[in-house]
Amino acid sequence: MNKRTFIRFFAGILASPVVAPLFAWGAYKDKPKNWAGNLQYSTDRLYSANSVEQVQAFVKKQSKLKVLGSRHCFNNIADSAHNLLSLKSMDGIVALNAEERTVTVDAGMTYGQLCPLLHNKGFALHNLASLPHISIAGACTTATHGSGEKNGNLSTAVSALEIVTATGDVLNVTRKRDGKEFRGAVVGLGALGVITKVTLDIQPTFLMRQYVYENLPLAAVKDHFDAIEASGYSVSLFTDWQKQRINEVWIKSRDDAGQTFNSSPEFFGAKRAAKNLHPIAELSAENCTEQMGVSGPWFERLPHFRMGFTPSAGKELQSEYFVPRKHGVEAILAIERLRDQVSPHLLISEIRTIAADDLWMSPCYQQPSVTIHFTWKQDWPAVRSLLPVIEKELAPFQARPHWGKLFTMSPEVLRSRYTRLPDFIELSSKYDPQGKFHNAFLTRNLFTS
């Protein structure tokens, strides 16, 4: 604990005999960094709350703050120049309602913590991202997604939120009761307040198998994209854009009757892998979830990466763009034409499909989507000059960027593609009239007209 942190820690205890103190978060000697290490947050004023009451007291006291989730965003959406609040220690299940099929969790909980508990009680979530390490609140507020043409992103499982708004009041927003306001609040981009509880839809637990195929000809994507995407509950195509092929196809299939994938040695010209693979074939598959058609619980198959291991590559950057499903193949081919510019800076790309939703700030708002994701080498100057080239190529498809990844689109372009932004701004000024939860990212991208 450094001197400044030490002072905040004890000042908190001494000054707050009634309201429990907000303990300074001593894990960092200096300003903390995000997971990838490409971003140093702008303050070392880090606090942690253990209860909703502590959150309320803290919010009332501060004029500016942001909540830090599990720090997996690559851009400065979570950054604050003033105060960062962590809910990491608020990480339990609050209620599991088997009849209504919902689970309510504290906002600091990660999917990795929740999923095994849920499975042991006989329940599952509809989908997961590539990694379970992320906080549920952070993931849902940024519209984090997995894959599967019939699966909405992770935010679509949210049926209620408890939010501490700028005044320190606790607000409950539910899908059942608050229709319009709820649809605005779920993908809240951290702009509406501190989410303290999240209620998610659940379903009976299920088993899955994962199959990987290598070297799918690009021509097969062109001619059979719909059939490829329909082959499993969740399908991911990994490519380095070289040699006119998709390096790996990951098919995640539910064991439930009627939904199983019939694995044959060949899949649209791709060959079934003979061992577990990492999406970047040169890397060890040790940190990846089990493949080779071995049956296992949903939460050990839906993510690509296992809890307890480093997901993805580690030292990397990420960008991702959502295009309407109807333009998916055209968009893929457009990026393929950029292969010689893209490949030198790329670790791997991933192509996924997602169902449409009705959440205002979701990139899948009213549009079934294909996402084209880039895991970059950690060379921001190179990536920064390449992103406008990619964004220009995807402009005819009205591509929307992932809120938690790196993009260079102008605020004007964002505004034209997120058509409910004016409604969202109105909602956020109701919850946070003074912009207590605004930061440089939100001000630039959303709140400057």
Ligand SMILES: Cc1cc2nc3c(=O)[nH]c(=O)nc-3n(C[C@H](O)[C@H](O)[C@H](O)COP(=O)(O)OP(=O)(O)OC[C@H]3O[C@@H](n4cnc5c(N)ncnc54)[C@H](O)[C@@H]3O)c2cc1C
């Ligand atoms: C290796 C890796 C793999 C990834 N894979 C995927 C993937 O498969 N699919 C995908 O869509 N994305 C993926 N992502 C991106 C990631 O899921 C999102 O960036 C997500 O937001 C991370 O959640 P977090 O809690 O770490 O967010 P943070 O970066 O900590 O915060 C994100 C935002 O959420 C806000 N926030 C967090 N908690 C709260 C709260 N309690 N109340 C209010 N606001 C809050 C923050 O203020 C900030 O605005 C990946 C990222 C990494 C590093």
